[in-house]
Amino acid sequence: MRRYVTNPMIIKELRQRLRERRSWLLPTLYLIVLSGIVVCVYYFSTDTGRRLRGAEVQGADIGQAIFLAVVFTQIIVLLLMGPVFSSGAITIEREQRTLAGLLTSLLTAPQIWWGKFVAALLYLLLLLASAIPLLALPFAFGGVEPLDLVKALGSTILTLASICTIGLWCSATFRRSVHATASCYAIVLVLTIVTAIAFGMIYAHWQQSHPGASGPPAHIQAPLFLNPLYPLLTLIDDGDFRFFVYPVSSWLMFAGVGCLAAALAMRRLQRSGEQL
């Protein structure tokens, strides 16, 4: 176990990543985008609320709006960044002809994988951590519980970890970074869009046969369990979203997908000598 904690791959990967220009450029852009969202949501909430109701807007409403906007913007931006950091991790070693050096050292395939995984995830966690002050801002307005913040962060971390394992599997499978990254984006797109469409179709069909039902049961929501946004939708206790109450099922699905992708990636990495 100690070998995985003091894994030289992690140090190497972090060292290399933090030397890149994007290591400071991305967090800067990321925070600018999130701050912009917060400002927009604040003005939209107060201005629109005033116009619609002709009264003062409740602080809790502003807090909830900002919180959900930041949480959803964050996951969407990080879903776009996850494949960039993970799906090129092994292919770059192949393209730079450095993979043979790793495979003929005493590093095992799981150690190489773990180093790549931790480095990719840590960078995304750095972005996530940098936005915590923005996520904590709604506490000043009210309407958001600390538990909501923990659930949102936990769900986002788990989803990103799964996306990173999928990215690493693509990276171990394909020879070139461009193919691995495109494949990983395709998978993210399937998980995000196709599951939503599948749910929409199944739900519409189900509603026809259950006209008086209040909301979709778990098995109808099942396609959404693999949607990276679903665990965050369970945070919304409003309108049709109140029926989305199975975050644990979604977490388990993402954990399962992550474990499967990790196992396949390590197996692939062990056999990647043939691709060199």
Add this chain to the structure above:
Amino acid sequence: MIEIDALRKSYRKSRGLDGFSLHLESNELVGLVGPNGAGKTTLIKTLATLLPADSGSVRVSGHDVSVDPTAVRASLGYLPDVAGIYQDMRIGEFLEFFADAFRLKEPQRTAAIERALERAGLADRRNDFVEHLSLGWKQRLLLSKILLHEPKLLLLDEPATGLDPLARIQLREQLKRLHAEGVAILISSHILSDLEDICTRIIFIAEGKNVQEAQTAAFAAGVRASAVRCELEFEGPKDAVDGAIAGFAGAHILERKEGFLLIELTGSSQDASAFLRTLLAAGITILHFDARGPGLEERYRRAFGEHIR
């Protein structure tokens, strides 16, 4: 150090190795020579645990490559034909990473890194980025990197590719030094003059087969100190030549073609002169007699002439 018996390895559309066998002792520096696609890289990759064999047995330092790859990796250093290097790391960091990758513990770790820096001649440049090194220096750094854990065997696949003449000379000297220090080396190269200079033995490989075994010792370049090789072109009855050779103690035929013989004589150049006199006395017309024997390039041409064409 290396024991390979009847090794076979096939790819989807081609055969990499077809029953190749090799035994390499711990005090040898062996060159691997053959045309492109002969199976040299496949052989070295199999030894380096990167490729699984289809059949046959491969043992390195007493460990079966397929059963105990970790022990094999711990005992060898492998330099691929196009070895990559982390350009965005400092030289010291690069060596530290691989020292950790080979699980070196302090104080051996620091000592190994210092030794590698000295060996590469980069002790005063440890904080420079690797990308600022020339190709020759990078190759020296890579060679030092694979020596960090003090392996007893080096597998070098085309290590001189792309190097300028001076860097090649330095590489040759370094390999000679390592061989003198007791490191066994298997080196694949197309630069025959380099191999001729440093190797104790040359193995010819073609179409995944060990040509040396397939065609007796005619292609072996190893020259015993007490033996002389003679090229002989002649005219006249073959029986008379055979009779003269049979009558000369210590002479035996390595290679035979129409009007040509490659003969190995036990003894020195004086014995070669005596042998020539014996042939003349037997009434054989000598067209060409060279007691130095063919160089490696000539032997390569003869061995792989059909591949070259």
